[in-house]
Amino acid sequence: MDASPTTPRRVGVLLAGGVGARVGLDRPKQLVELHGRTILEHSLRGLHDHDLIDEVVVVMAPGHLDVAxxxxxxxxxxxxxxxxxxxxxxxxxxxxxHLGEADCHVLFHDAARPLLPRRVVTDCLTALGTYAAVATAVPSTDTLLEVGPERTLRSVPPRDSLQRAQTPQGFHAEVLRRAYEVAAGDPGFVATDDCSVVHRYLPDVPVAVVAGDERTLKVTTKLDLVLVEALMRLDEEG
Known part of the structure; x- marks a missing residue:
């Protein structure tokens, strides 16, 4: 489905630039094959096959562009x-x-999360009709501990207010560009995700949080590979 004249273009960006050192393999984890396809392809299909996504851009680890x-x-x-x-x-x-100055709604998704439910993509894009920035998260089922530098307990944050971040994260592209422009003036700037950049450097822009999915696991270790492949087999069986 193409964007209407009043709806900005909807772009899915697949972030596959990491090398996955913690998996302990001789190639980036996104090129590991699970259930007949690479992790990269599973993640790509989650964006590409959604009828509300108009375009997909893949950002791949240097040295592996030909494979991608x-x-x-x-x-x-x-x-x-x-x-x-x-x-x-x-x-x-x-x-x-690459997207330039075009006005678009963009979803950034980690290629290391190959199980991307259609519902999550839909909810993120729907939220972008109201909000300029959207995070995806699931409630924390474990009690989380804040640990000090000497491995001693510093605090126990209340679990009901904590959620675990996932992807996709969605934005009006011009808002994310502006957040990074402001961040560039901060000599101490460090970020692990894009929503935190908007939250910190554009504090007047609210970041909506939509429900993620427990199955959208991030492949970080060899155990994650086993778990994700088992879930894929369950999906196939029905």
């Missing part, structure tokens, strides 16, 4: 495969630079 382009060739909504940076921030900025 080969995978993306089968997906007609993919308009670019870009080299990522050494940090998530650099990869996000590469995607924003």
């Amino acid at each position: 382009r080969s995978v993306a060739a089968a997906y007609d909504k993919v308009t670019a495969v870009l080299p990522g940076g050494s940090t998530r921030t650099q990869s996000t900025l590469a995607a924003l630079a």
Whole structure:
């Protein structure tokens, strides 16, 4: 479904710039094959096959662009495969630079999360009709501890107010560009995700939080590979 004249273009950005050192493999984790496809392709399909997404941009780890382009060739909504940076921030900025000054709604999704429910994409895009920034999260089922530098307990935050961040994260592109422009003037700037940049540097912009999904696991360790493949098998069985 193409964006109407009154609806900004909807772009999915697949962030695949990491190398996945903690998985302990000889290649980026997004190129590991699970259930007949690479993790990269599973994640790409989650964005590409959604009828509200008009375009997909893949940001891939340098040195592996040819593989990513080969995978993306089968997906007609993919308009670019870009080299990522050494940090998530650099990869996000590469995607924003590619998109230029166009007014669009953009979803950033980690390629390391290959199980992306359609409902989550729909909810993020719907929320962007009201909010300029959208996070995805699930409630924390464990009690979380804040630990001091000497591995001693500092505090126990109340669990009911805490949620675990996932992706996608969605934005009006011009708002995220502005947040990074402000952040560039901060010599102590460090970010692990894009919503935190908007929250910190554009405090007047509310960030909506939509419900994620427990199945949208991030592949970080070898155990995660086993869990995600088991979930894929369950999906196939029905």
